[in-house]
Amino acid sequence: MKIELLKTFLEVSRTLHFRLAAESLYITQSAVSARIKLLEDDLGVMLFDRSQKHLKLTPEGNRLIKHANELLLMWQKTKQDVGVSEHISSQLVIGSMMSIWDIILQSWLQKIHRNLDDLSLMTTNYSPFELRKNLLSRLIDIAFLFEPLMSKN
Incomplete structure (x- = not known):
């Protein structure tokens, strides 16, 4: 799993908006969509409910937030140490x-x-x-x- 996918997921989950996440990450909105799709494919679940007017996290997406934060923290510490x-x-x-x-x-x-x-x-x-x-x-x-x-x- 790529770290960028988790960073993108966390930013989308924070903003609940693909465009705002893209601006914050300095990437295109289509790149954000592609990263979220890759992550969903890797995990085999939908992370966001896109059926309503506003984006919202699925139960699986809510559970991923904790794990994504822990993985990013561990990755950062690993990069600093190694x-x-x-x-x-x-x-x-x-x-x-x-x-x-x-x-x-x-x-x-x-x-x-x-x-x-x-x-x-x-x-x-x-x-x-x-x-x-x-x-x-x-x-x-x-x-x-x-x-x-x-x-x-």
Whole structure:
């Protein structure tokens, strides 16, 4: 199973809208539909009820949310652990929205990479929702957003 399928499923389940999920994931609406269809085919169940005017999760889709979150969390931790070589003493995981990379982060990260030999940098683009979630669950160390992080804790 591809990780992108699970990410797409979680975004559609969050927005309950294929177009909004596509915008958030920076892909086309047809790509979102194709990914959901592939995931449904892999699992052999319908994840969304499309018969009504509004999209809604099926019981199977509701059950998949927990498993998809756990699988993505495990995959992220695996990438962070396996991706660090033995001579690296520290790892910094940075997440940002795509637009912020272009404005500020590319040149800043190049300077960090040149000046800190024993630091592993892991960078990823996320939607604002994913940035908040991953920062609060400590999957990323630093998140760059336009608006402040609001925690209910």
